[in-house]
Amino acid sequence: MPANRPLRTRFLSAERAARMIMHQGLAACLERLATYLVEDCRRWPEFDKTPRVASHSADGVIELMPISDHDLYAFKYVNGHPKNHRLGLSTVMAFGVLADVESGMPMLVSELTLTTALRTAAMSAVAARALAxxxxxxxxxxxxxxxxxxxxxxxxxxxxxxxxxxxxxxxxxxxxxxxxxxxxxxxxxxxxxxxxxxxxxxxxxxxxxxxxxxxxxxxxxxxxxxxxxxxxxxxxxxxxxxxxxxxxxxxxxxxxxxxxxxxxxxxxxxxxxxxxxxxxxxxxxxxxxxxxxxxxxxxxxFALEDYSALRFMRDLAIELGVDEEIALIPDLPDPKNLFGLIAGEGQAVRGSASAPAEDSGVPVAA
Amino acid sequence: MPANRPLRTRFLSAERAARMIMHQGLAACLERLATYLVEDCRRWPEFDKTPRVASHSADGVIELMPISDHDLYAFKYVNGHPKNHRLGLSTVMAFGVLADVESGMPMLVSELTLTTALRTAAMSAVAARALAxxxxxxxxxxxxxxxxxxxxxxxxxxxxxxxxxxxxxxxxxxxxxxxxxxxxxxxxxxxxxxxxxxxxxxxxxxxxxxxxxxxxxxxxxxxxxxxxxxxxxxxxxxxxxxxxxxxxxxxxxxxxxxxxxxxxxxxxxxxxxxxxxxxxxxxxxxxxxxxxxxxxxxxxxFALEDYSALRFMRDLAIELGVDEEIALIPDLPDPKNLFGLIAGEGQAVRGSASAPAEDSGVPVAA
The missing domain is CATH 3.40.50.720 (NAD(P)-binding Rossmann-like Domain)
Structure with missing residues (x-):
């Protein structure tokens, strides 16, 4: 990554992911995703694997599923709440991140509710093709x-x-x-x-x-x-x-x-x-x-399937020219001077909680 | 959460968080954050706690830090790469999420690079105030x-x-x-x-x-x-x-x-x-x-400090009228019909990988 590149993280919203999949066709996406899954499963020993970390509550579970190889780190956030349809919500909602192992920089934040449905089905079909x-x-x-x-x-x-x-x-x-x-x-x-x-x-x-x-x-x-x-x-x-x-x-x-x-x-x-x-x-x-x-x-x-799915969605986004980004990480001229991000000229150390910093020049709300 | 509310997740970018903190004044933010930290530390037994999940590589570490009580689930993604300044990147970069335990819905995605710096300093001062x-x-x-x-x-x-x-x-x-x-x-x-x-x-x-x-x-x-x-x-x-x-x-x-x-x-x-x-x-x-x-x-x-910090930033965003959102979770009229999200009229199951779906009517890229 060049040192002067703005630190932007690619973002795929639920709507964008749906449009990308509609554009390619669901069946074609599943077929291509299956090739990613097989490719990554065959590299199994190269991955740092761990069982997911689950937080159980009365009505469901929230899980984090990390995995990495030498180049990419991925994790998925996913819940499972069987009663959610009563709230008008999905049982399973998810999103995930791909990050660069060398620097720790998050490169992609993507919806994974729809994408998880694809990867689960593609994985089932990959298994059945090998076993049925x-x-x-x-x-x-x-x-x-x-x-x-x-x-x-x-x-x-x-x-x-x-x-x-x-x-x-x-x-x-x-x-x-x-x-x-x-x-x-x-x-x-x-x-x-x-x-x-x-x-x-x-x-x-x-x-x-x-x-x-x-x-x-x-x-x-x-x-x-x-x-x-x-x-x-x-x-x-x-x-x-x-x-x-x-x-x-x-x-x-x-x-x-x-x-x-x-x-x-x-x-x-x-x-x-x-x-x-x-x-x-x-x-x-x-x-x-x-x-x-x-x-x-x-x-x-398993987390490896989400790694494959995130890799697939990233590649598809690049191919289709989808380049929405979010500013998740601050862009600092001097990385050791994080304080510089908030060092307005007039800032008083002992300013009261309600007094705005003088002359910050930037509106707080959009 | 009302069933017909669009499923939007509040988003705080690095720039927005910096503006909010400048607006309030750093010292005032640290003081208020300290009250959140003390409040949550005093509720210690109510939290479901686990050591963070670390993925170590040659140049650094990437960690996930989850925690929850009965109402809120929080996690932080954070790296530690001491050589990052050579790439023009921060040693520590972070972001985090607050989610609703009852439904699993992610309510807030926030930058935590700057916010982690605040919470670490506030926690140090809380400890020193009690111990020095x-x-x-x-x-x-x-x-x-x-x-x-x-x-x-x-x-x-x-x-x-x-x-x-x-x-x-x-x-x-x-x-x-x-x-x-x-x-x-x-x-x-x-x-x-x-x-x-x-x-x-x-x-x-x-x-x-x-x-x-x-x-x-x-x-x-x-x-x-x-x-x-x-x-x-x-x-x-x-x-x-x-x-x-x-x-x-x-x-x-x-x-x-x-x-x-x-x-x-x-x-x-x-x-x-x-x-x-x-x-x-x-x-x-x-x-x-x-x-x-x-x-x-x-x-x-520890993850509890990020829980406090996320809670603080959420409250501050609400008070300041900061309401940027991202569409991380699909909004489905029928949550059991996830497929409906991509069921364009003309979609062919056996369409080729390169053929766009007929009449999708929505551009893929922005």
């Missing part, structure tokens, strides 16, 4: 909330899934999803229960929001060869699968240390065997070993 | 970088210190500090060594930046009754005091779990006795027990 049987056509979507359309579009684009079986305890959510999928030219049927929805499906995606130990899926519903994409069980006390389901197949995770705390895995003993997905993506370990084997992606969302 | 001898007049400032003027103004305002003894290995830094202090009407003398600067002082503030185990202060320099305000030793491998100095007096810390990792305390055995400052501020424990006792504030900077 070839030629999958039909997927059940259990939980038809904010994440569901993204899952459908990602699985359509990356795996060719073109028939979706829908179920949610809230019929309005299912109606919304079905409407959106049909508008996209996809086949979507709704069912009266999870049991009916999953029957005959190649892949089952669970993406429910309740912060509770639910048993959305029980062993008797699971068919030989199914791939289970378990998205919703992602914090302590929040699971979706009966523990018997986990014993039916081979379990894959993003980052074992975090998934043991937050994933479906929290129900299992500490030595329950799992495989980290990056090892499959690099070819170090195998994925599915037989067509009738059950494979389970116990997904909780 | 009464009627202190003379303070040594060892390390004359970005933090030093703020320390001087805080100690002048809150303790009545009006004579400052300066030393830094960089004479230009000392010249800058002396110039700034004299302009503020304070008495400031420079010295050729730490030993000469500290002689006869009531308080010694060390605020040096080198990421190394330095011994800025050795036992033979410490006089009976001195209060030591040790600011610069604040991450593993970065200390300022000879361990013998810590054995000469009573050591006070912000948050023991963090200071054992990051403070001067990292040199001492795990059972070396310390007192958390909040216990002195609530009156639960005593501070100094004799006029000739040496007291040491082993300060590393």
């Amino acid at each position: 049987r070839p030629n999958c056509r039909r997927m059940a979507l259990i939980g038809n909330g904010a994440q569901s359309e993204f899952q459908a579009v990602a699985f359509n684009r990356l795996l060719g899934i073109d028939e979706f079986h829908l179920f949610d305890t809230d019929p309005a959510a299912t109606a919304k999803l079905q409407h959106n999928l049909i508008r996209l030219g996809l086949v979507a049927h709704h069912f009266a229960s999870t049991r009916e929805a999953v029957r005959g499906c190649d892949i089952v995606t669970t993406a429910t929001a309740d912060k509770t130990n639910a048993t959305i899926l029980t062993p008797d519903m699971v068919e030989p060869g199914m791939h289970l994409n378990a998205i919703g069980g992602d914090c302590p006390g929040k699971t979706e699968l009966h523990r018997g389901v986990l014993e039916m197949g081979k379990v894959f995770v993003e980052y074992e240390a975090q998934t043991r705390i937050e994933g479906e895995l929290q129900q299992m003993p500490a030595d329950f065997a799992v495989t980290e997905l990056w090892q499959v993506l690099t070819g170090q370990l195998g994925g599915r070993s037989a067509a009738d084997e059950v494979t389970i992606f116990d997904s909780v969302g | 001898r009464p009627n202190c007049r003379r303070m040594a400032l060892i390390g004359n970088g970005a933090q030093s003027e703020f320390q001087a103004v805080a100690f002048n305002r809150l303790l009545g210190i009006d004579e400052f003894h300066l030393f830094d290995t960089d004479p230009a830094a000392t010249a800058k500090l002396q110039h700034n202090l004299i302009r503020l009407g304070l008495v400031a003398h420079h010295f050729a060594s730490t030993r000469e600067a500290v002689r006869g002082c009531d308080i010694v503030t060390t605020a040096t930046a080198d990421k190394t185990n330095a011994t800025i202060l050795t036992p033979d320099m410490v006089e009976p009754g001195m209060h030591l305000n040790a600011i610069g030793g604040d991450c593993p491998g970065k200390t300022e005091l000879h361990r013998g100095v810590l054995e000469m007096g009573k050591v006070f810390v912000e948050y023991e779990a963090q200071t054992r990792i990051e403070g001067e305390l990292q040199q001492m055995p795990a059972d070396f006795a310390v007192t958390e400052l909040w216990q002195v501020l609530t009156g639960q424990l005593g501070g100094r027990s004799a006029a000739d006792e040496v007291t040491i504030f082993d300060s590393v900077g």
